Amino acid sequence: MYKHILKKKIKDFYKKNSRKKQFLNLNDIHTILILFDTKNYEEADEFIEKLKKLDKKVTVYAFKEKSDQYDYTETPYRIITSKEAFDLFDNKMTEIADELENVTYDAVFDLTIDRNIPLEYLLARSNAYIKTGLKKNDLPQYDLAIAEPDDKNEPLNVKELGKQIVYYLHTIKAN
Numbered sequence: 001m002y003k004h005i006l007k008k009k010i011k012d013f014y015k016k017n018s019r020k021k022q023f024l025n026l027n028d029i030h031t032i033l034i035l036f037d038t039k040n041y042e043e044a045d046e047f048i049e050k051l052k053k054l055d056k057k058v059t060v061y062a063f064k065e066k067s068d069q070y071d072y073t074e075t076p077y078r079i080i081t082s083k084e085a086f087d088l089f090d091n092k093m094t095e096i097a098d099e100l101e102n103v104t105y106d107a108v109f110d111l112t113i114d115r116n117i118p119l120e121y122l123l124a125r126s127n128a129y130i131k132t133g134l135k136k137n138d139l140p141q142y143d144l145a146i147a148e149p150d151d152k153n154e155p156l157n158v159k160e161l162g163k164q165i166v167y168y169l170h171t172i173k174a175n
Contacts, residue, residue: 006093006117013124014140021143022129026169029106031057033126035119035133036111036158038064038072038079043158044111050162059105061096063112063119085118093118097125109133109165110142111158132165144168 032051036044041062051058060077063085064070072079084092100122108126110133112119123131123141132144134156146164149156 006121010117010121010124010139019127020129023143023172024106024130024169025172026054026166029056029130029169031105031107032059033100033105033108033128034058034060034111035108035116035123036060036062037114037116037119038062038068038070040111040113040158041070041072043162047111047158047162059103061100061119061122063116080118093121097122101125101127104128106130107132107169109162111161112136113156113158113161132169134161144172 034044034048034051044060044062048058048060062072062075062077062079064072064079064081066082078096080093080096084096105126105128108123108128108131110119110123110131113134115136120139120141123133124139130143131141133142133146135142135145135147144165146156146161146168
């Protein structure tokens with residue numbers, strides 16, 4: 001039920017809100033918001049560490065499904081549990097999104113491979129200048145959308161998605 005409400009909020013948000021968009025080259029990006037599913041923790045963590053070595057300031061939000069039994073208490077990332085995301089009475093997602101709306105990042109890198117409604121909600125509410133990720137629906141989520149490969153036998157993984165994001169951001173010509 002709450003998933004449906006979040007989907008509606010996302011659609012409404014894209015219809016009503018605008019933000020200052022800029023196509024930034026990777027060299028011009030200093031602050032990055034990363035979104036990912038914890039089922040892809042290792043690959044996402046490796047990508048995040050590479051960004052940090054490039055002297056990028058990275059803030060990370062990850063979504064943890066109920067079925068994920070791993071304990072993430074030692075991670076430096078903000079882990080959003082399915083209980084937090086879908087609790088109608090707690091409304092934690094709105095609280096988190098309100099916090100994100102008060103910070104402007106240069107970029108958002110959405111490393112989710114499958115649709116993730118809670119992270120799509122955070123993506124929508126972010127004020128980043130450029131948003132990039134794997135195109136998974138018809139919403140205008142990304143300024144730079146990475147297409148799913150034509151070969152369905154070789155599905156895209158987080159490592160490859162990260163490589164493509166970096167490659168395309170290197171090719172953007174700065175103003």
